[in-house]
Amino acid sequence: xxxxxFSSELWRTVLQRLTPSQPxxxxxxELLSWVKRSSARGPxxxxxxxxxxxxxxxxxxxxxxLHNQSFNPASAVFRIIDREIKLIILExxxxxxxxxxxxxxxx
Numbered sequence: 001x002x003x004x005x006f007s008s009e010l011w012r013t014v015l016q017r018l019t020p021s022q023p024x025x026x027x028x029x030e031l032l033s034w035v036k037r038s039s040a041r042g043p044x045x046x047x048x049x050x051x052x053x054x055x056x057x058x059x060x061x062x063x064x065x066l067h068n069q070s071f072n073p074a075s076a077v078f079r080i081i082d083r084e085i086k087l088i089i090l091e092x093x094x095x096x097x098x099x100x101x102x103x104x105x106x107x
Contacts (some may be wrong), residue, residue, distance in 0.1 A: 007058045009074040018042035
């Protein structure tokens with residue numbers, strides 16, 4: 001989920017949006033530590049949304065490859081993750097941090 005070629009490429013693309021200096025995650029403890037941290041560019045709530053969506057889609061791609069012999073490149077999966085994150089944020093329209101989260105993800 002974190003270190004194979006596909007997941008490394010996907011994490012690298014995802015992390016470019018929030019923490020470009022983050023090289024990736026060698027283990028789960030590092031991922032969980034990253035999720036808990038907050039920064040001006042990547043607030044903790046947005047990191048949680050991003051981590052959940054990314055882990056889910058890596059798992060889904062692994063299952064599709066194993067059971068259906070269907071493989072999508074990381075760039076295609078990132079587009080799905082990007083759309084999902086935008087939808088999750090848009091569902092929060094009435095909440096306090098809606099515009100802030102959306103601007104952070106889109107910047």
